[in-house]
Amino acid sequence: MSIWRKKPIAAYQADAKKNDLNRVLTRWGLTSLGIGAIIGGGIFTLTGIAAHNHAGPALALAFVIAGIGCLFASLCYAEFASVLPVEGSAYAYAYGTVGELFAWFIGWNLILEYMMGATTVAVAWSGYFTKLLHLFHINLPEYLINDPVTYGGNAFNLPAFIITWVITAILVKGIKEAASTNNIIVIVKVAVVLFVIIAGSFFVDTANWHPFIPAEKMGEDGHLHFGVGGVLTAATIVFFAYIGFDAVSTQAGEAINPKKDVPFAIIASLIICTLLYIAVSLVLTGMVPYNQLDLKAPVASAFAGAGIDWAVYLITIAATAGLMSVMLVMMLGQTRIFLGMAKDGLLPKNMFGSLHPKFKTPYKSTILVGFIVSIVAALTPIDKVSEMCSMGTLLAFAMVCLAVLILRVKQPELERPYKTPFIYFVAPMGVAFNVFLMSQVRENTWYAFLIWGTLGVIIYFLYSRKHSNLNKAE
Numbered sequence: 001m002s003i004w005r006k007k008p009i010a011a012y013q014a015d016a017k018k019n020d021l022n023r024v025l026t027r028w029g030l031t032s033l034g035i036g037a038i039i040g041g042g043i044f045t046l047t048g049i050a051a052h053n054h055a056g057p058a059l060a061l062a063f064v065i066a067g068i069g070c071l072f073a074s075l076c077y078a079e080f081a082s083v084l085p086v087e088g089s090a091y092a093y094a095y096g097t098v099g100e101l102f103a104w105f106i107g108w109n110l111i112l113e114y115m116m117g118a119t120t121v122a123v124a125w126s127g128y129f130t131k132l133l134h135l136f137h138i139n140l141p142e143y144l145i146n147d148p149v150t151y152g153g154n155a156f157n158l159p160a161f162i163i164t165w166v167i168t169a170i171l172v173k174g175i176k177e178a179a180s181t182n183n184i185i186v187i188v189k190v191a192v193v194l195f196v197i198i199a200g201s202f203f204v205d206t207a208n209w210h211p212f213i214p215a216e217k218m219g220e221d222g223h224l225h226f227g228v229g230g231v232l233t234a235a236t237i238v239f240f241a242y243i244g245f246d247a248v249s250t251q252a253g254e255a256i257n258p259k260k261d262v263p264f265a266i267i268a269s270l271i272i273c274t275l276l277y278i279a280v281s282l283v284l285t286g287m288v289p290y291n292q293l294d295l296k297a298p299v300a301s302a303f304a305g306a307g308i309d310w311a312v313y314l315i316t317i318a319a320t321a322g323l324m325s326v327m328l329v330m331m332l333g334q335t336r337i338f339l340g341m342a343k344d345g346l347l348p349k350n351m352f353g354s355l356h357p358k359f360k361t362p363y364k365s366t367i368l369v370g371f372i373v374s375i376v377a378a379l380t381p382i383d384k385v386s387e388m389c390s391m392g393t394l395l396a397f398a399m400v401c402l403a404v405l406i407l408r409v410k411q412p413e414l415e416r417p418y419k420t421p422f423i424y425f426v427a428p429m430g431v432a433f434n435v436f437l438m439s440q441v442r443e444n445t446w447y448a449f450l451i452w453g454t455l456g457v458i459i460y461f462l463y464s465r466k467h468s469n470l471n472k473a474e
Helices: 009-017 027-038 041-083 090-095 100-135 158-173 175-201 227-241 245-254 258-287 298-305 310-343 363-379 382-410 423-439 443-467 469-473
Strands: none
Touching (some): 027 175, 027 245, 041 227, 041 245, 041 258, 041 310, 041 382, 090 310, 090 382, 100 310, 100 363, 100 443, 158 363, 175 258, 245 258, 245 382, 298 310, 382 443
């Protein structure tokens, strides 16, 4: 029972042919899912921290650097999606190239990206929803909008709990309904982002962009800020605004033409969002001096500073709606990865591989994910889950870049409808970029990550190794 046994590429192609999921997603439907996953709280919150504390007007440059780093990973994801048009994402790619134990470890850590990502977004949604109610002079009790740790006593984040079950209900109903809901939300938030860019450009004072990269200086926390180092630090912060483009690859089982449309959607959604991010960052740092941007609500504060108070309502509504689509795609991605792992026998099929007879969705695992996310979101501080989410994402990105290179060397004869250009440069750069970002994460998060990984390895040897389809074949 080798832990390095690989699932044959032919087996993946057979899985794709006998797929039981509804194939309803078009090229632009997939792209919309990608945009829905990427544009969320990042653009409405991280921009303030990155500009105010680290990059100044060079925030746009930080987005360019982070976007290029993500592009390396996205190009590798696109090639894999064309070779293996199945719903397992990075887990499936590792299973076909590196081996079973590594694939399991990637799948286990994707839980951190998708499930913990959805949890983080649920808590962030609660914060924006509370702000929205406050604009209309409605204030909920503090113990109903906070977790016990933040509140310092008995508390339960009710909005985060409720929104999770609303999203869960949509996902159980079906991918077509989920995609339609996402499309509406994406249209709203892209429209508002374009409004920020166009309306804000009339209030840009180019003097606020000088100097473009502020001189390096020592902060009160004892760390250097600004300068070239500050721009790189800002790039590691805003990188997390890009998390989500890989969720497109989890929808291959529901794509009409996955070999061509999934690679297109991965790259298109990333490029579209990068251009929007750069434009927004230039507008924000041009409207007000970077050191006057509010850390929690930079976009709203920039418009308030320019005297456009009514825009605060519009931006808060867009942020609230936008976070819903991020949650939807994150939870959707998690259940499809579970489905892929269950099909391979690494997870119990009666729970994670069972499809609803009418809706053709993995309803049992969707409800389980909804239950876990709702409870964790209601009782846990946002910062505790957000960094774990980032660790899972960075590991997956690095492994996909490595795996696509291995597959190109070992099986050059494979049909590749999409081939990553300059693979011997792009793949190593993708690995290096994501490993570098992992090295920037706090020490405590590394300890939690190692504990989580150890737990995953134990489960593999106790259950998954024995129940694997490849083990039965042996």
